[in-house]
Amino acid sequence: MTRMHAITPAFLLELASVERSQTSRVTHRLQADGETIRIGCGDVTLVVPNRATRYELVTLMRAAGLQVARPAETDYPPKTAGPPAHQRWCQLLHDMHCYSRELNFIAPGLTYSSVEVDGPEVRVVLACGPRTLTHTVNLERGEPRAAVPVDMAYAYLRSGIRAPLPARHGV
Numbered sequence: 001m002t003r004m005h006a007i008t009p010a011f012l013l014e015l016a017s018v019e020r021s022q023t024s025r026v027t028h029r030l031q032a033d034g035e036t037i038r039i040g041c042g043d044v045t046l047v048v049p050n051r052a053t054r055y056e057l058v059t060l061m062r063a064a065g066l067q068v069a070r071p072a073e074t075d076y077p078p079k080t081a082g083p084p085a086h087q088r089w090c091q092l093l094h095d096m097h098c099y100s101r102e103l104n105f106i107a108p109g110l111t112y113s114s115v116e117v118d119g120p121e122v123r124v125v126l127a128c129g130p131r132t133l134t135h136t137v138n139l140e141r142g143e144p145r146a147a148v149p150v151d152m153a154y155a156y157l158r159s160g161i162r163a164p165l166p167a168r169h170g171v
Helices: 009-020 054-063 084-098 100-106 148-158
Strands: 029-033 036-041 044-049 111-118 121-128 131-138
Touching: 009 054, 009 084, 044 054, 084 100, 084 111, 084 121, 084 148, 100 148, 121 148, 131 148
Parallel strands: none
Antiparallel strands: 029 036, 029 111, 036 044, 111 121, 121 131
């Protein structure tokens, strides 16, 4: 049995709900590691289940000494009172959840392996089997684009990296 190394869309939605209730970004790095996610929060790194709920995330963050507000109760609309870059971060996390089906339709098997904020940019590492591609999103430039994950999937296809062929059963 192989270990899953993907950040699930459901996890991204739960994290977006946590981030949305904050006045500034709490997390700056997500890294899939089997059934867990390593979350960078300033100087603190949390290891949380990939299926953690927004309430479990807040509990774990508070236990690590982070000052975080209660998570947003609803999933939509993804609005926050923070600065524009924080609003775009929340929107990106939310869109990565919402457009996960389109991502997989365009490039079957493509998943999110890691997400890292570096200044005004977010680097999203997409993976399909052993093949990866890094896609960069700017959080401070202009209005956020709609459906960024769709752009990521097409960038993956344009890169020439091909997904491994699915196993054929019964042949």
